[in-house]
Amino acid sequence: xxxxxxxxxxxxxxVVIGAGVSGLxxxxxxxxxxxxxxxxERGGGVGGTWYWNRYPGARxxxxxxxxxxxxxxxxxxxxxxxxxxxxxxxxxxxLEFVADKFELRRDIRFDMTMTGAHWQEAAREWExxxxxxxxxxxxxxxxxxxxFATPTLPAIEGRDxxxxxxxHTAQWPHRPVDFAGKRVAVIGTGxxxxxVIQEVAKTAATLSVFQxxxxxxxxxxxxxxxxxxxxxxxxxxxxxxxxxxxxxxGFMHQxxxxxxVEVSAEERExxxxxxxxxxxxxxxxxxxxxxxxxxxxxxxxxxxxARKIRSRVNDPAIAEKLIPxxxxxxxxxxxxxxxxxxxxxxxxxxxxxLRETPILRMTPSGIVTTAGAFDFDLIVFATGFDxxxxxxxxxxxxxxxxxRLVDKWAEGPRTFLGLLHEGFPNLVTLVxxxxxxxxxxxxxxxxQNVEWVTRLxxxxxxxxxxxxxxxxxxxxxxxxxxxxxxxxxxxxxxxxWFNGVNRNVAGRDLRRFQLYANGLPTxxxxxxEVAAQDYAGTVIA
Ligand SMILES: Cc1cc2nc3c(=O)[nH]c(=O)nc-3n(C[C@H](O)[C@H](O)[C@H](O)COP(=O)(O)OP(=O)(O)OC[C@H]3O[C@@H](n4cnc5c(N)ncnc54)[C@H](O)[C@@H]3O)c2cc1C
Numbered sequence: 001x002x003x004x005x006x007x008x009x010x011x012x013x014x015v016v017i018g019a020g021v022s023g024l025x026x027x028x029x030x031x032x033x034x035x036x037x038x039x040x041e042r043g044g045g046v047g048g049t050w051y052w053n054r055y056p057g058a059r060x061x062x063x064x065x066x067x068x069x070x071x072x073x074x075x076x077x078x079x080x081x082x083x084x085x086x087x088x089x090x091x092x093x094x095l096e097f098v099a100d101k102f103e104l105r106r107d108i109r110f111d112m113t114m115t116g117a118h119w120q121e122a123a124r125e126w127e128x129x130x131x132x133x134x135x136x137x138x139x140x141x142x143x144x145x146x147x148f149a150t151p152t153l154p155a156i157e158g159r160d161x162x163x164x165x166x167x168h169t170a171q172w173p174h175r176p177v178d179f180a181g182k183r184v185a186v187i188g189t190g191x192x193x194x195x196v197i198q199e200v201a202k203t204a205a206t207l208s209v210f211q212x213x214x215x216x217x218x219x220x221x222x223x224x225x226x227x228x229x230x231x232x233x234x235x236x237x238x239x240x241x242x243x244x245x246x247x248x249x250g251f252m253h254q255x256x257x258x259x260x261v262e263v264s265a266e267e268r269e270x271x272x273x274x275x276x277x278x279x280x281x282x283x284x285x286x287x288x289x290x291x292x293x294x295x296x297x298x299x300x301x302x303x304x305x306a307r308k309i310r311s312r313v314n315d316p317a318i319a320e321k322l323i324p325x326x327x328x329x330x331x332x333x334x335x336x337x338x339x340x341x342x343x344x345x346x347x348x349x350x351x352x353x354l355r356e357t358p359i360l361r362m363t364p365s366g367i368v369t370t371a372g373a374f375d376f377d378l379i380v381f382a383t384g385f386d387x388x389x390x391x392x393x394x395x396x397x398x399x400x401x402x403x404r405l406v407d408k409w410a411e412g413p414r415t416f417l418g419l420l421h422e423g424f425p426n427l428v429t430l431v432x433x434x435x436x437x438x439x440x441x442x443x444x445x446x447x448q449n450v451e452w453v454t455r456l457x458x459x460x461x462x463x464x465x466x467x468x469x470x471x472x473x474x475x476x477x478x479x480x481x482x483x484x485x486x487x488x489x490x491x492x493x494x495x496x497w498f499n500g501v502n503r504n505v506a507g508r509d510l511r512r513f514q515l516y517a518n519g520l521p522t523x524x525x526x527x528x529e530v531a532a533q534d535y536a537g538t539v540i541a
Contacts, residue, residue, distance in 0.1 A: 009136075009137060010038070010136040010137070011125070011136070011137045011138070012035075012036045012037060012038050012136065012137070012138040012139070013030070013035035013036045013037060013138065013139050013140065014030050014035055014036075014037045014038075014138055014139065014140040014141075014142055014457070015037070015038050015039075015040065015126070015128055015136060015138035015140070015141055015142070016030075016037060016038070016039045016040075016142045016143075016144055017039075017040055017041075017114045017141070017142070017143050017144060017145050018039070018040075018041060018042075018048060018143065018144035018145045018146060018149070019039050019041035019043070019045075019046045019047070019048065019099075019104075019108050019110075019144075020046075020047060020048015020049055020050075020051075020095075020144060020146055020149075021048060021049075021069075021095065021442060021443050021446050022048075022144035022146070022430040022431055022446045022449070022450065023039050023041070023048070023144035023430075024039075024046060024095065024098060024099060024104055025069065025071070025446060025447065025450045026142055026144055026430060026450045026453065026454075027039050027104055027107055027108070028071075028102050028104060029450055029451070029454040030454060030457065031107065033454060033457065033458055033461070035457065035461070037107055038107055038108075038109065038136070038138075039104075039107055039108040039109070039144075040108075040109050040112040040113075040114055040128075040130065041108055041109070041110050041111075041112060042111070042112065042113045042114075043110065043111070044110050044111055045096070045110060046095050046096060046098075046099045046104070046105070046108065047091075047092045047095040047096065048095075048146050048149065049146060049148060049149070050088055050091040050092040050095055051092060051095075052149070052170050052171065052172070053088055053169060053170050053172065053192070054088060054089075054172040054173070054174065055088075055167075055169040055170075055172045055192065055195070055196050055199075055380070055382075056177070056196060056199035056200070057195035057196045057197075057198055057199040058087065058088035058169070058192070058195060058196075059083075059085050059086060059087040059088060059091075059195065059222070060085040060086050060087075060091065061085065061191070061220070061280065061281060061336045062085070062251065062280075062281075062441045062442075063084055063085065063251075063252055063279075063280055064081035064083065064084060064085060064086040064090075064091075064225075065081055065233045065237070065240060066240055066241075066244055066250075066251065066252045066441055066444070067091075067441060067442075067443050068081070068094070068237075068443065069098065069443060069447065070237065070241045070443075070444075070447060071447060075098065075101065076234065076237050077234065078097075078101075079094060079097060080225075080230060081094075081225060081233075082224060082225060083222055083223065083224050083225060084222055084223055084224075084225060084279055084280075085220055085222040085279070085280070085336075112130050112131075112132070112134075113130060113131040113132075114128060114129065114130055114131075114395065115129045115130060115131050115395065115396060116128075116129045116395050116396025116397060116398070117129065117141050117395070117396075117397055117398070117427075118396075118398045118402070119398065119399045119400055119424065119425060119426075119427075120137075121400055121425075123137070124139065124425070124426070124466045124467050125137045125138060125139050125426075126138050126139075126140075126141040126426065126427070128141060129396070139426060139466060140426045140427075140428060140457065141426065141427050141428070142428045142429075142430060142453065143391075143392075143427070143428070143429045143430065143432070144430045144431070145391040145392075146391065146431065147385075147387055147388040147391075147431055147437075147438055148170075148384075148385045148387055149170075149385070149391055150385050150386040150387075150390035150391045150394065151168045151169075151170040151171055151383075151384070151385055151386075152383055152384060152385060152386050152390070152502060152504045152505055153168060153381055153383060153504065154187055154188075154359075154381060154383045154504050155503070155504045156359055156361065156362050156367075157360070157361040157362070158361040158362040158363060159362045161362060161363060161364050162362045162363070162364060162365075162366070162379060163364040163365070164365070164366075164376055164377050164378060164379065165177075165377065165378040165379070166378070166379040166380075166381065167378075167379075167380055167381065168381040168383070169192045169193075169196055169380065169381065169382050170192075170385065177378075178203075179200050179202075179203045179204040179378065180203040180204070180205075181203075181204075181205050182204055182205055182376075182377040182378050183204070183205055183206045183208075183375065183376045183377045183378075184200050184204040184205075184206065184207050184208070184376060184377065184378045184379070184380065185207075185208045185209075185210060185366070185367060185374070185376045185378070185379045185380065186200060186207065186208075186209050186210065186379075186380045186382055187210040187379065187380070187381055187382060187383060188210070188212075188381065188382035188383045188384065189209065189211045189212070189213075189214060189215060189335075189382070190215060190333065190335060190382065190383075190384050191215075191333050191334075191335040191336075192382045192384060193209075193335075193382035194215070194217055194335035194336075194337050194340050195335070195337075196380055196382055197209055197340065197343060197382075198337065198338060198339055198340055198343055200380065201343040201346055201348065201349050204348060205348065206348050206349075206350065207343075207348060207349045207350070208349075208350045208352055208374060208376070209349065209350070209351050209352065210352045210354055210359065210367070211321070211322075211351060211352065211353055211354060212354045212355070213324065213326060213355065214321065214322045214323060214324045215324060215332060215333075215334070215335055216302065216305055216324055216327075216328075216329040216330065216332075216334055217334065217335045217336065217337045217340050217341070218276065218281075218283045218284065218305065218334055218335075218336055218337070219276065219277075219279075219336065219337065219338070220279060220280065220336035220337060220338055221277075221278065221279035221280070221338075222279065222338065223279075240252060241444070244441060244444045245444060245520065245521070245524070246521060247285065247520065247521075248285065248519040248520065248521075249285060249439055249440050249441060249519070249520060250436075250440040250441035250442075250444030250445055250520050251280070251281050251285050251441045252280070252441075253280065253281055253282045253284075253285035253286035254285075254286055255285060255286055255287065255288075255289050256271060256286060256287060256288050256289060257289060258271075258288055258289065259288055259289060259290040259294070259297065260287075260288035260290055260291055260294075260296075260297035260300050260301065261290060261294060261296050261297050261300070263288075268288070268300060269304070271287070271288065272287075272301060272304040275287060276304075276305075276308060280336070281334070281336070283305075283334075284329075284330045284334050287301065287330075288301075291329070291330065292330055292331070292489055292490055292491065293488050293489060293490060294490075295328070295490060298328040298329060298330070298331070298490055299328060301328070301329045301330070302324075302328045302329040305329050306323045309322055309323050309341055310323075312341035312342060313341050313342075313344050313345065314344075314345045315344070315345075318344050318351055319341075321351055321353045322341065322344065322351070326494075327494040327496075328490060328494075330490075330491070331490045331491040331493070331494045331496070332491070332494060332496040332498070333496070333497070333498070352369065352371075352374075354369070356371075357369040357370045357371040358370055366379075367379075383504060384497070384502075385497070386502055386505050386508070387497035387500075387502070387514070388433050388438055388497065388500070388514040388515070389409060389413060389433050389500065389514055390502075390505070392405055392406070392409070392429075392432075392433075393406055393409075397424070397427070399421070399423040399424035399425070399427070400423055400424070400425060400469075401423075403423050403424075405421070405424060408421075408423060408424075409433075411512070412500070412512030412513065412514075413432075413433035413434050413479075413512070413514060414434075414475055414476075414479045415429070415432055415433060415434045415435070415475065415478060415479070416470035416474050416475045416478050416537060416538070417434075417435065417478060417523075417526065417527055417530065418431075418432045418433060418434040418435020418436070418437070418438070418478075418482075418516060419432060419435060419449065419452070419453065420468065420469070420470045420538065421469075421470065421475075422469060422470050422471065422472050422474075422475045423469070424469070425467050425468065425469040426466075426467060426468060426469075428453050430446065430449045430450065430453070431445070431446060431449065433514045433515075434478065434479065434482045434514070434515075434516055435449065435516055435523075436448070436516045436518075436519070436520050436523035436524070437449055437516075438514060438515040438516055439498075439515040439516060439517060440520060444520065445520060445523075448520075448523075448524055448527070452527050452531065455531060456468070456531070456535065459534075459535070460540065463540075465540050465541060466541070467539075467540070467541040468535070468538050468539070468540050468541075469538060469539050470537055470538045470539075471537055471538065471539060473537075474536075474537025474538065477537070478537075481518065481526075482513065482516055482517075482518070483513060485516070485517050485518035485522075486513045486515070486517045489517050491517070492511070492513055492517075495511065497514070498513070498514065498515050499511035499512060499513055499514065500512040500513070500514045
């Protein structure tokens with residue numbers, strides 16, 4: 001298998017779509033294997049999420065050093081994170097550093113959007129199409145298109161008539177945006193909204209936050225890394241990654257073995273208080289083991305966080321608007337914050353509760369709600385993504401016999417390990433639905449995905465095999481494993497992107513679980529078992 005350009009047609013052993021954390025590492029590994037690989041990326045540079053999301057306030061919720069690639073000791077030694085939770089510019093610099101260090105750019109083509117790919121059975125290859133009308137061929141098509149790379153705008157009448165400055169957070173300009181002296185609106189209060197609101201509130205003349213429903217937020221407690229901490233981090237990388245790999249979602253936070261409902265009220269309050277005072281996702285991931293599965297335990301935690309919100313917001317009526325009533329803590333993505341609740345104590349900030357006064361329409365000058373018309377100089381759409389499967393729904397992916405992936409997933413995703421697909425030979429979806437990477441400190445799962453895929457391709461190559469496809473039975477079994485594991489979790493009882501619900505996208509109003517909630521250790525074990533049994537559950541030819 002080689003890149004064949006003799007006929008003017010480009011043919012590769014593997015084509016990777018996307019140059020974020022996943023695509024960059026997959027390129028590195030496949031090139032190491034000696035394959036001819038080409039990466040195609042929609043953006044003008046590497047970095048994926050960290051290339052696109054340049055809004056003020058964008059930063060990690062993962063501890064920086066737990067997010068880093070672990071595959072190169074040299075890289076770990078050379079790179080220094082400046083903060084415990086690095087901001088977007090630093091993470092982008094990191095990924096650019098990785099691309100330069102391993103000379104990855106020479107095999108990446110930027111500003112190239114894949115529109116679809118059709119499987120050609122006779123030649124056992126994918127014909128891959130791009131928005132500029134070009135096409136290439138590859139034995140393996142590896143999608144590294146990310147679960148959060150398809151931004152969605154709010155479905156509001158007249159949205160495009162608005163004539164002022166307007167930006168989606170994931171399509172932020174590559175130049176500074178000035179809020180000083182402006183009347184600014186932010187629509188959306190998810191993880192991104194919470195980050196951007198805290199920044200805009202610092203300089204905007206007025207900030208109006210349009211909240212459809214509040215989310216449970218918890219303190220990030222970011223700070224610079226001291227030289228002594230830097231030394232300890234570098235000496236301790238092995239332990240950091242080992243810890244992450246043992247935990248449910250790849251973070252440096254191990255859940256408490258006790259049940260919240262079984263300990264005394266004092267013990268319970270003590271752990272809640274301790275975790276609320278610690279940085280990062282500990283309050284979500286290192287809590288009592290029953291808070292995500294037992295509604296009584298979850299109610300105790302939610303009540304604790306509600307008290308914290310009330311203690312931080314001066315106006316009791318506003319505090320109540322900021323406290324979720326339709327879901328418990330952690331059953332939707334938890335935004336981490338620094339002074340989010342205190343922002344609502346500022347005289348320049350107003351909370352518009354859309355449950356009381358819904359938006360009717362947008363006009364050239366602003367937003368009209370049932371309470372009246374509001375004019376703005378600048379509107380920020382912090383309305384997130386068509387998450388996890390959204391990138392796939394916009395691709396014309398056709399497998400054997402012309403079957404379309406969107407049709408296959410019409411009733412929800414069906415996959416094998418979240419990586420391989422019955423009816424779609426040689427298609428590999430890194431970070432695909434029903435893959436552990438969907439609910440993870442992502443690089444920890446991405447490395448696992450990429451290394452598993454690399455071993456598979458090495459094995460096929462060594463034996464001169466050119467086609468792999470999972471069996472329907474293996475896919476049924478995996479899908480059942482995913483859905484059974486999720487059924488016990490409270491997060492499946494709530495509308496959110498975890499369950500594929502997005503009210504701004506037509507057809508996304510039914511719950512269809514998209515994540516993997518059996519934990520990273522189980523996922524890794526299952527993948528290892530498949531590999532150890534010579535890829536049981538697949539047909540290799
Ligand atoms: C604001 C924000 C903050 C986050 N913070 C964290 C965090 O703290 N911790 C954490 O673990 N995760 C976080 N995430 C999740 C983050 O997406 C992952 O950590 C990681 O960056 C995913 O890498 P990826 O390479 O799989 O996907 P991405 O980084 O999304 O890269 C996918 C790439 O594919 C390209 N692409 C997509 N479709 C096409 C196409 N059709 N043709 C060509 N190119 C295409 C996109 O342009 C993009 O560059 C965050 C996400 C966001 C949006």
